[in-house]
Amino acid sequence: MDRIDGTNNKTLYDFANPEIDTLLKHSVRTQLESLLKTSISVEQRLVVLQQSFVEAMTLALSEITAPHTQLVKTFENMYDQAVLSMAVAGLSQEQLTHQYISATGLIMSPYNCKHTIKDIYRIKGYARGLDKAIQGKLKNKSSINVLYPACGPFAPLLLPLLSYYKETQTFKPSQIQVTLVDIQPGAILTLKQLVSDLQLEEYISLIEEADATVFEPENTIDLLVLEAMQHGFTKEGQLSIAKHLVKYLSIDGWMIPQNVSVKGMMVVGETEFNQQWKTQEFSHSSNVANEAQQDRVELGEILKINKSTLLEMHELELEGGIKVIPANQIVLPKGVEDMSKRIFAVYAHIETFAQEEVGQYDSGITHPRPDNSVYIDLKPKDIEHTHFVASSGDTIQFYYQLTGLPGFVPVKVQESI
Numbered sequence: 001m002d003r004i005d006g007t008n009n010k011t012l013y014d015f016a017n018p019e020i021d022t023l024l025k026h027s028v029r030t031q032l033e034s035l036l037k038t039s040i041s042v043e044q045r046l047v048v049l050q051q052s053f054v055e056a057m058t059l060a061l062s063e064i065t066a067p068h069t070q071l072v073k074t075f076e077n078m079y080d081q082a083v084l085s086m087a088v089a090g091l092s093q094e095q096l097t098h099q100y101i102s103a104t105g106l107i108m109s110p111y112n113c114k115h116t117i118k119d120i121y122r123i124k125g126y127a128r129g130l131d132k133a134i135q136g137k138l139k140n141k142s143s144i145n146v147l148y149p150a151c152g153p154f155a156p157l158l159l160p161l162l163s164y165y166k167e168t169q170t171f172k173p174s175q176i177q178v179t180l181v182d183i184q185p186g187a188i189l190t191l192k193q194l195v196s197d198l199q200l201e202e203y204i205s206l207i208e209e210a211d212a213t214v215f216e217p218e219n220t221i222d223l224l225v226l227e228a229m230q231h232g233f234t235k236e237g238q239l240s241i242a243k244h245l246v247k248y249l250s251i252d253g254w255m256i257p258q259n260v261s262v263k264g265m266m267v268v269g270e271t272e273f274n275q276q277w278k279t280q281e282f283s284h285s286s287n288v289a290n291e292a293q294q295d296r297v298e299l300g301e302i303l304k305i306n307k308s309t310l311l312e313m314h315e316l317e318l319e320g321g322i323k324v325i326p327a328n329q330i331v332l333p334k335g336v337e338d339m340s341k342r343i344f345a346v347y348a349h350i351e352t353f354a355q356e357e358v359g360q361y362d363s364g365i366t367h368p369r370p371d372n373s374v375y376i377d378l379k380p381k382d383i384e385h386t387h388f389v390a391s392s393g394d395t396i397q398f399y400y401q402l403t404g405l406p407g408f409v410p411v412k413v414q415e416s417i
């Protein structure tokens with residue numbers, strides 16, 4: 001079963017049922033430990049918090065790439081300070097740990113979401129793109145509305161950037177007005193505390209507890225910032241949220257990310273996921289091994305998500321009310337000798353804005369995801385209904401299911417001739 005985060009060994013379903021594990025005890029301990037650290041005065045804590053956010057953004061926006069170790073230290077520091085604000089917000093255990101599956105995807109608990117603020121290269125790719133988009137918009141407009149749905153307890157793609165703008169006096173609150181939306185009450189409580197601690201209230205027009213797949217913004221939106229996905233473009237409701245909210249973008253409004261390209265490939269698991277990383281200190285697109293990359297059998301793009309594809313997407317409703325979106329067709333290549341030994345994997349490439357990106361392996365969300373239910377040129381001994389079996393040369397149509405567990409469904413449309 002998939003691991004949700006690397007810091008413990010809990011599975012998706014353990015977290016969905018917090019009463020069956022020790023998470024509750026753990027979360028209380030974490031809160032207490034956090035509070036114990038606050039032997040400094042409130043004023044001192046706020047200064048350190050604000051500095052940590054500005055320092056992380058200064059490194060992220062710099063044209064000189066900081067060493068990985070420096071980035072880790074700086075982002076860890078920002079995380080530590082943000083967790084103190086979360087502890088001060090005083091969430092109940094339920095508010096902190098409640099995690100469930102909604103009709104459109106996994107709703108992670110604030111406890112599990114807190115780690116995304118130290119996902120360095122994801123935040124860097126988004127912040128750099130957003131910074132360019134904000135600069136671009138403010139060239140022609142005196143003020144812009146930014147909507148950030150499913151922002152989590154720390155809204156990490158925007159609050160550090162706003163802290164940087166405030167400190168460096170780059171943009172004033174009269175120029176940028178942000179709406180933050182999350183469905184988790186615990187995320188909302190934390191956000192309110194953090195925005196107040198960072199003294200960013202003047203930039204924030206609304207913090208709303210709502211389901212982003214039905215939320216209706218009052219104003220037209222200039223920038224829609226969204227990151228609600230997991231690797232392989234599965235589990236979370238990115239597509240349902242984007243599809244609903246793209247309608248509220250102004251005609252010349254932009255989505256951040258500007259483009260997400262989801263691709264399929266057949267890989268030798270040992271080469272792709274083990275050998276390639278053996279000598280690397282950390283996974284990043286700049287550290288991939290040429291040999292492993294050349295060993296891949298790329299199948300091409302299976303879904304492209306941007307403003308225009310979202311506006312054109314048509315849902316199909318199947319029996320039982322299940323909604324799917326038709327994605328692309330691919331033809332499985334012929335003549336790959338070891339096809340039956342390969343596994344199917346899906347990965348996303350995220351262009352946040354203007355050449356800024358989150359590449360493969362830069363973050364958990366762009367890490368290729370092996371799908372062991374797909375068999376090419378090989379038949380499993382016991383075929384289950386979840387297995388997909390096809391042969392080289394077959395034409396495959398992909399669909400994307402918009403259910404509580406969103407993800408791709410391959411369907412064979414034509415056998416190899």
Ligand SMILES: C[S@@+](CC[C@H](N)C(=O)[O-])C[C@H]1O[C@@H](n2cnc3c(N)ncnc32)[C@H](O)[C@@H]1O
Nearest residue numbers: 113116150151152182183184187211212213227
């Ligand atoms: C991984 S966390 C935070 C992700 C955040 N965007 C970031 O950049 O770090 C996911 C958050 O999305 C929220 N979320 C997921 N689906 C949602 C929905 N349909 N409406 C509102 N919030 C949602 C969850 O409550 C959770 O706080």
